[in-house]
Amino acid sequence: MxxxxxxxxxxxxxxxxxxxxxxKNDLIQYVYDTRIV
Incomplete structure (x- = not known):
């Protein structure tokens, strides 16, 4: 995307x-840090 x-x-x-x-990588890292961890 x-x-x-x-x-x-x-x-x-x-x-x-x-x-x-x-x-985009910064967005992916943000989502990972705030939603997955």
Whole structure:
């Protein structure tokens, strides 16, 4: 899944995404740290 696909599905703007995460890997790490552990 690309960042564009993710943003299209969630309605989040590109600017908002990059204000919170460096890249897709940073998002994956965040989800892992907050949901799985």
């Amino acid at each position: 690309t960042i564009k696909q993710l943003l299209d599905k969630t309605g989040i703007s590109r600017q908002t995404f990059y204000n919170h995460f460096i890249d």
